[in-house]
Amino acid sequence: MNGTDPEMIADGRRRKGERRRRLLLDAVMRVVERDGVAAVSQRRVAAEAGVAPSAVTYYYAAVDDLLVDALTRVNDTYVAALATLPDDADAALRALAGMIAVGPERAHVMAECELFLLAARRPALRPQIERWNRAVDAFLAPHVPDPDDRAGVCAAVDGLFVRACTEPGLTVEEVYRTLSRLVSRNGRAALR
Amino acid sequence: MNGTDPEMIADGRRRKGERRRRLLLDAVMRVVERDGVAAVSQRRVAAEAGVAPSAVTYYYAAVDDLLVDALTRVNDTYVAALATLPDDADAALRALAGMIAVGPERAHVMAECELFLLAARRPALRPQIERWNRAVDAFLAPHVPDPDDRAGVCAAVDGLFVRACTEPGLTVEEVYRTLSRLVSRNGRAALR
DNA sequence: TAGAATCTGGTGCGAACGCTCAGGTTTATT
DNA sequence: AATAAACCTGAGCGTTCGCACCAGATTCTA
Numbered sequence: 384m385n386g387t388d389p390e391m392i393a394d395g396r397r398r399k400g401e402r403r404r405r406l407l408l409d410a411v412m413r414v415v416e417r418d419g420v421a422a423v424s425q426r427r428v429a430a431e432a433g434v435a436p437s438a439v440t441y442y443y444a445a446v447d448d449l450l451v452d453a454l455t456r457v458n459d460t461y462v463a464a465l466a467t468l469p470d471d472a473d474a475a476l477r478a479l480a481g482m483i484a485v486g487p488e489r490a491h492v493m494a495e496c497e498l499f500l501l502a503a504r505r506p507a508l509r510p511q512i513e514r515w516n517r518a519v520d521a522f523l524a525p526h527v528p529d530p531d532d533r534a535g536v537c538a539a540v541d542g543l544f545v546r547a548c549t550e551p552g553l554t555v556e557e558v559y560r561t562l563s564r565l566v567s568r569n570g571r572a573a574l575r
Numbered sequence: 576m577n578g579t580d581p582e583m584i585a586d587g588r589r590r591k592g593e594r595r596r597r598l599l600l601d602a603v604m605r606v607v608e609r610d611g612v613a614a615v616s617q618r619r620v621a622a623e624a625g626v627a628p629s630a631v632t633y634y635y636a637a638v639d640d641l642l643v644d645a646l647t648r649v650n651d652t653y654v655a656a657l658a659t660l661p662d663d664a665d666a667a668l669r670a671l672a673g674m675i676a677v678g679p680e681r682a683h684v685m686a687e688c689e690l691f692l693l694a695a696r697r698p699a700l701r702p703q704i705e706r707w708n709r710a711v712d713a714f715l716a717p718h719v720p721d722p723d724d725r726a727g728v729c730a731a732v733d734g735l736f737v738r739a740c741t742e743p744g745l746t747v748e749e750v751y752r753t754l755s756r757l758v759s760r761n762g763r764a765a766l767r
Numbered sequence: 768t769a770g771a772a773t774c775t776g777g778t779g780c781g782a783a784c785g786c787t788c789a790g791g792t793t794t795a796t797t
Numbered sequence: 798a799a800t801a802a803a804c805c806t807g808a809g810c811g812t813t814c815g816c817a818c819c820a821g822a823t824t825c826t827a
Contacts, residue, residue, distance in 0.1 A: 399824080400773070419696055421613050425815060435776040440816065442774095489695075496692055503685060503740040504611055512741050534749075535757040539727050542734030545688075548695040549704050557726075565727040568760045588794050588803045595804085617785060627806050632786060634804095 404442055404452075406432050411453040416490030420497045423450055451507050454498040457491055458511045462518040472526045476566060479522075479540075480559035483547045493548050499541075523566075532569040539565055596634055596644075598624050603645040608682030612689040615642055643699050646690040649683055650703045654710040664718045668758060671714075671732075672751035675739045685740045691733075715758075724761040731757055 410432035414423050425446045429436040443449040464482060468475040485492060495515075502508035519537050527533040543561065547553050584590045602624035606615050617638050621628040635641040656674060660667040677684060687707075694700035711729050719725040735753065739745050 403774080424813080426813075437776060437778095437816090437818090438774085444816095446815070493692070493695060496695075499737055499741055500611075500685070500688055500692060503681075503688075509741075531752060531756050532760065534753045535731050535760075536727075538734035538738060538753060539731040540734065541737050542730035542732065545691055545733050545737060546730060549691055549701075560723060561726045561730060564723050565761075568724065568727075569757075586795070586803085591794085592804065616783080618783070629786090629788090629806055629808095630804090633806090636786095638785070 400442070403434075403438070406434070407439060407442060407449065408453050408456060410434075411449060412457075412490055412494065415453070415494050415497070420450065420494075420501065423453075425449075447505075450501070451505070454494060454501065454508065455511055457494045458498060458515055460491070461495055462514055465518045465522045468522060470525075472566065472570070473563065475522070475526070476562045477555075477559050480555045480562055483540075483543050484553045484555045484558045485547075486551065489548065489551065492544060496544055496548050526566050527570040529569070536565050536569055592634070595626075595630070598626070599631060599634060599641065600645045600648060602626075603641060604649070604682060604686065607645070607686050607689070612642065612686075612693065615645075617641075639697075642693070643697070646686060646693065646700065647703055649686045650690060650707055652683070653687055654706055657710045657714045660714060662717075664758065664762070665755065667714070667718070668754045669747075669751050672747045672754055675732075675735050676745045676747045676750045677739070678743065681740065681743065684736060688736055688740050718758050719762040721761070728757050728761055 410428050425439045426436050429439050468478050502512045523533050527536050602620050617631045618628045621631050660670050694704045715725050719728050
């Protein structure tokens with residue numbers, strides 16, 4: 384994320400502004416979770432955050448910018464999470480599966496997916512996509528050395544994210560099983 | 576698709592109606608292609624089809640129904656296309672890659688992707704998702720016999736669809752390469 | 768303490784939205 | 798020719814939307 388840690392800002396005015404920004408972004412996420420990206424509007428977010436509609440305009444010139452910022456933040460958390468997964472292949476895959484198949488907390492997963500589709504149309508989000516792709520690729524690199532093999536596993540990770548959106552009942556066990564199969568077939572163990 | 580072939584309907588009135596319905600659905604696809612699912616509205620579709628706004632309401636009680644119908648049709652074409660792919664593994668994968676990486680004609684690919692995300696919220700679209708998943712699974716079954724291995728390849732297919740949306744420059748060659756790698760690693764050839 | 772920067776909430780405009788409805792046109796049936 | 802069914806439309810109602818504008822409150826700097 385481009386945002387500096389709010390607590391590190393000296394100026395108390397700006398600090399309050401940053402806090403306010405977070406309030407709005409959290410509200411956006413709640414709206415996305417409940418009604419989807421399409422339902423995100425200036426007024427609705429304001430109502431969700433308990434704030435005057437004009438406050439949204441104050442911090443974001445257009446609602447579109449708000450959306451971009453919110454989805455960027457979601458991507459941040461995922462990229463960061465990928466970077467801190469354990470080194471051990473099995474443990475890492477299990478953790479990744481846990482990130483994908485999260486029953487009730489689907490909001491972030493769906494937001495990440497909607498980010499992908501949104502990026503297909505909005506150039507402003509393209510860098511986020513590339514960041515995500517690079518992060519997945521880097522995470523898999525140690526376990527699936529061959530780039531061509533890795534491309535398939537990367538695609539599968541994306542596909543599993545989508546499936547997690549469409550199938551709320553998807554379990555961590557299922558995702559883990561699929562992932563570990565893929566890695567064992569395409570990864571180190573399969574190399575001759 | 577539930578719709579009967581319009582040309583087979585005896586009643587000229589209904590036939591005209593069916594033609595009209597197609598006109599609207601084509602307009603929807605054009606709007607989706609240009610501005611995304613979010614931009615689909617009664618008035619916009621009507622304008623795109625060169626029809627009075629009330630005409631949309633006449634054929635579809637709510638715009639949501641229009642969207643469901645349009646996306647269902649897209650899914651129809653994909654499911655049908657999957658069913659008629661050649662038996663030969665290599666030829667089939669090449670054809671599938673051609674379905675995914677279609678440069679300018681991305682509209683249908685994106686529509687299929689948006690269908691997936693929409694279905695995450697609308698129960699009316701759930702059956703379409705399951706139909707798609709079954710179709711992919713059935714297509715891959717001869718080439719990737721083991722169900723657990725197949726799950727990974729299925730996920731990768733979905734992921735490649737998403738990637739085709741976010742990367743307009745994705746080539747058929749790249750997709751084919753990835754797919755054939757996956758199948759050779761997970762499929763018949765890899766079995767012991 | 769003065770002044771600048773930041774924040775806040777209220778009001779309102781123009782546009783687009785979904786949807787209803789009364790009534791007119793076309794086509795099929797009898 | 799008469800009746801009915803299906804098709805089609807223009808006008809319009811009520812709602813929501815994004816955004817602009819601005820007066821006043823708050824907060825920091827000097």
